[in-house]
Amino acid sequence: MDRRQFISGTAASLALWHTQPFAATTLAANKKTPKLIWIVLRGALDSLETVIPAFDSNLSTLRPTIGLAKEKLTQPMQHGFALNPALKNLYTWYKDKHLLPIVAVGSGFESRSHFDGQDFLESGLNNIEHESGWLSRAIELKQHSAIAIAQSTPISLRGSDEVNTWYPSKLKHSSDDLYQSLQKMYQDDQQLSSKLSDGLKLRAITNGQNLSKKNGKFATLAKGCGQLMSALKAPDCAMLELGGWDTHTNQNNRLNKQLTTLDDGLAVLKESLGKHWDNTAIVIATEFGRTAKENGTKGTDHGTGSALLLAGGAIKGGRVLGQWPGLAPQQLFEQRDLNPTSSTFSWLATLLNQHWNIEPKQATKLFDGAPLYQEKLVS
Amino acid sequence: MKITTPALIAANRFGYGASHQQLLRANQNPKSWLKQQLTPVIFDSSLPSQEQMAQYVTEHRRNKKALGKKYKRSSEHVQAIRQLMADSSIQAVSMDNSISWRLLDFFSNHFSVTAKGAKMSAFAPTLEREAIGPNLLGSFNDLLMSVIKHPAMLIYLNNEKSAGNHSKLARKGKGLNENLAREILELHTMGVNSGYNQNDVIALANGISGWSVKRPKKSKSGGFTFLRAAHEPGNQTLLGDSYRQQGVEQGEAMLERLAKHPATVSYICRKIVTHFISDDPDPVLVNKLITRWQQTNGNIKQVMFALIDAQESWLPAQNKFKTPRDFVISSLRLLDSKPKNTQMIIRTLSLLGQGPFKAGSPAGYGDTMSHWDGANALMTRIDWAAKLANARNAKKMSGVEPQLMALMSSRNYTMVMRAESRQQSLTLALMSPEFQRR
Numbered sequence: 001m002d003r004r005q006f007i008s009g010t011a012a013s014l015a016l017w018h019t020q021p022f023a024a025t026t027l028a029a030n031k032k033t034p035k036l037i038w039i040v041l042r043g044a045l046d047s048l049e050t051v052i053p054a055f056d057s058n059l060s061t062l063r064p065t066i067g068l069a070k071e072k073l074t075q076p077m078q079h080g081f082a083l084n085p086a087l088k089n090l091y092t093w094y095k096d097k098h099l100l101p102i103v104a105v106g107s108g109f110e111s112r113s114h115f116d117g118q119d120f121l122e123s124g125l126n127n128i129e130h131e132s133g134w135l136s137r138a139i140e141l142k143q144h145s146a147i148a149i150a151q152s153t154p155i156s157l158r159g160s161d162e163v164n165t166w167y168p169s170k171l172k173h174s175s176d177d178l179y180q181s182l183q184k185m186y187q188d189d190q191q192l193s194s195k196l197s198d199g200l201k202l203r204a205i206t207n208g209q210n211l212s213k214k215n216g217k218f219a220t221l222a223k224g225c226g227q228l229m230s231a232l233k234a235p236d237c238a239m240l241e242l243g244g245w246d247t248h249t250n251q252n253n254r255l256n257k258q259l260t261t262l263d264d265g266l267a268v269l270k271e272s273l274g275k276h277w278d279n280t281a282i283v284i285a286t287e288f289g290r291t292a293k294e295n296g297t298k299g300t301d302h303g304t305g306s307a308l309l310l311a312g313g314a315i316k317g318g319r320v321l322g323q324w325p326g327l328a329p330q331q332l333f334e335q336r337d338l339n340p341t342s343s344t345f346s347w348l349a350t351l352l353n354q355h356w357n358i359e360p361k362q363a364t365k366l367f368d369g370a371p372l373y374q375e376k377l378v379s
Numbered sequence: 380m381k382i383t384t385p386a387l388i389a390a391n392r393f394g395y396g397a398s399h400q401q402l403l404r405a406n407q408n409p410k411s412w413l414k415q416q417l418t419p420v421i422f423d424s425s426l427p428s429q430e431q432m433a434q435y436v437t438e439h440r441r442n443k444k445a446l447g448k449k450y451k452r453s454s455e456h457v458q459a460i461r462q463l464m465a466d467s468s469i470q471a472v473s474m475d476n477s478i479s480w481r482l483l484d485f486f487s488n489h490f491s492v493t494a495k496g497a498k499m500s501a502f503a504p505t506l507e508r509e510a511i512g513p514n515l516l517g518s519f520n521d522l523l524m525s526v527i528k529h530p531a532m533l534i535y536l537n538n539e540k541s542a543g544n545h546s547k548l549a550r551k552g553k554g555l556n557e558n559l560a561r562e563i564l565e566l567h568t569m570g571v572n573s574g575y576n577q578n579d580v581i582a583l584a585n586g587i588s589g590w591s592v593k594r595p596k597k598s599k600s601g602g603f604t605f606l607r608a609a610h611e612p613g614n615q616t617l618l619g620d621s622y623r624q625q626g627v628e629q630g631e632a633m634l635e636r637l638a639k640h641p642a643t644v645s646y647i648c649r650k651i652v653t654h655f656i657s658d659d660p661d662p663v664l665v666n667k668l669i670t671r672w673q674q675t676n677g678n679i680k681q682v683m684f685a686l687i688d689a690q691e692s693w694l695p696a697q698n699k700f701k702t703p704r705d706f707v708i709s710s711l712r713l714l715d716s717k718p719k720n721t722q723m724i725i726r727t728l729s730l731l732g733q734g735p736f737k738a739g740s741p742a743g744y745g746d747t748m749s750h751w752d753g754a755n756a757l758m759t760r761i762d763w764a765a766k767l768a769n770a771r772n773a774k775k776m777s778g779v780e781p782q783l784m785a786l787m788s789s790r791n792y793t794m795v796m797r798a799e800s801r802q803q804s805l806t807l808a809l810m811s812p813e814f815q816r817r
């Protein structure tokens with residue numbers, strides 16, 4: 001078996017896609033096609049200020065200056081956790097039982113390098129495979145298709161022919177007249193002609209969005225993602241990425257801004273998914289956590305245990321899962337990081353089993369043997 | 380004088396295209412015109428070396444630590460990285476020995492290193508200038524040796540930290556890292572599923588343990604160093620042969636063996652044909668390259684001569700779809716348009732999905748049509764072509780007309796000439812099937 005399966009990330013055919021986005025949104029969601037949206041937060045999200053263990057008295061000792069004051073924690077959740085106040089939309093989801101945070105998770109990756117950590121999370125194998133991602137192995141198994149909202153295929157989706165990419169153009173769109181002339185010119189070139197009409201379909205579905213303001217970037221991507229996922233015969237899963245989480249300095253302001261961007265984008269995603277929200281599971285993960293103790297520059301450094309956020313109409317939320325390891329010095333991993341008590345890959349395998357009906361054995365195999373958990377994640 | 384099909388093939392299939400004058404020269408004898416172009420690639424010699432970049436990186440780390448938030452990377456450093464990353468693309472736009480720059484691109488992608496993080500961003504673009512370029516037309520063995528010993532490769536695939544499990548450094552908690560050894564076998568030499576196994580990977584990793592990089596803090600110079608204390612002592616068995624050397628020679632002997640292994644020869648010859656001629660390489664053509672390789676002890680220039688000599692390379696059907704890099708460079712050449720600055724070329728290539736030194740995998744970028752003809756990618760190509768056509772002085776269009784007439788079907792040429800504006804006419808030409816393929 002070739003460990004680097006042939007990637008042809010941009011090649012899958014869009015021939016089945018429908019051109020009329022308006023018709024698509026009026027269709028009821030089909031329970032038979034559960035959708036999955038995989039979001040990677042690159043740079044290591046600080047989970048301790050996202051799903052905040054407000055009950056743990058060690059937190060204020062570890063983080064005397066960057067910890068949020070008690071009165072700011074206005075979004076309480078199960079077991080004494082609080083959701084960061086910037087995550088307003090996500091908190092509504094929580095109350096609607098469509099947000100399920102899982103605390104103290106880890107991928108099992110041992111080094112604290114971002115890039116390797118991300119590659120590991122995306123590949124899902126004990127030895128990183130740059131050309132084979134867990135999500136593409138899952139779609140191969142189910143004969144599903146995927147779209148990466150990216151300029152090139154991320155590792156998570158490498159290794160399958162059924163993956164497309166979409167990214168809003170930074171270039172000015174050409175005139176319709178030019179596209180028409182090209183279509184005419186390509187009439188004897190089947191390959192180019194079918195790609196061009198697919199490209200025009202993609203533009204139609206996403207209303208030809210351009211990437212303009214930097215602030216609105218994630219929201220733009222999320223909107224396009226939702227639109228593509230709710231077109232007729234749309235792909236079964238999508239991947240989004242959001243960077244900027246490496247908060248070594250001045251964490252409070254930066255994290256607040258980042259979480260707001262994420263929260264706003266997710267709200268747009270939900271809106272553009274329309275009725276498909278009901279059968280969608282969103283998974284939000286990051287490569288590793290950050291140090292439990294704040295550093296000398298009002299930030300945190302690379303750590304180990306982090307949190308996983310599951311969301312969407314298909315998710316049985318309104319709870320907080322994961323065993324809390326505690327933040328006392330002896331409870332920390334290497335006396336510095338949140339100790340992971342469960343495996344990110346096991347949660348992913350469990351979700352794939354329940355959401356996409358992948359056999360337990362096969363789900364485990366997707367992640368080089370990560371065992372499934374008993375917990376019910378999908379409603 | 381009319382430009383002939385073989386001249387167009389010589390310029391476009393083997394190179395990045397050529398000017399009208401050059402094509403007239405190619406008309407007379409396309410094969411010898413091409414062979415004469417197999418000359419060394421020459422980079423901008425004012426740009427810093429890997430050793431100089433290593434000093435930048437050390438300073439960068441030191442200042443970042445000392446200044447914390449207030450620290451800003453020196454613009455000189457940032458500028459140097461950009462220039463290094465863009466240099467080979469910029470040279471390829473203007474140089475006449477186009478086939479040699481294509482060959483450089485081939486081997487640079489064969490030995491792909493990715494610019495990720497402060498260190499690799501500074502080092503990745505130095506590999507092709509320092510290890511690949513100088514050995515491009517010599518023996519594959521020399522090329523391989525110099526690539527594997529280059530700091531960019533040693534650091535990219537973590538060999539600089541590897542220590543044999545029975546070496547002195549192993550007692551200090553260091554261990555063997557198989558990363559580079561595995562990729563040498565799988566990507567650089569024999570290719571996957573070609574008869575080696577995990578024991579061979581370990582034997583090679585042991586053989587090259589201690590192949591490391593001088594630390595600029597300690598020694599004034601950077602570059603390759605052999606750390607005896609990290610080298611795994613004892614004999615190694617690779618592919619059934621025993622290697623009894625007890626130092627840097629052990630790994631060298633192993634690489635020498637791998638460079639001429641039959642699996643390596645056929646793997647690389649097939650890859651060359653895939654790159655230049657067809658996604659589905661003709662075995663007859665591949666065999667011609669293999670034979671020349673064996674006759675010349677792996678002389679790359681001679682192997683390229685075999686490719687040029689073979690009639691199978693000159694079939695009129697255009698079987699290769701240009702990669703974004705090929706498309707951008709050949710478009711700029713067609714319009715005789717030099718990239719305005721380093722940022723322009725880097726941004727353009729990234730936008731089209733093939734940022735320099737950004738493959739993100741030691742396997743490099745894909746080299747067949749299916750990697751590049753995605754719907755979204757095609758739309759981006761069209762919009763970029765339109766932007767380029769709009770930005771340039773439309774008067775120059777007349778200079779490329781004879782070439783387009785020779786290249787394109789009469790139907791498509793008529794469409795180009797009847798477009799509503801010169802800009803649109805040029806966009807159509809750049810996006811025509813005849814220009815998108817080679």
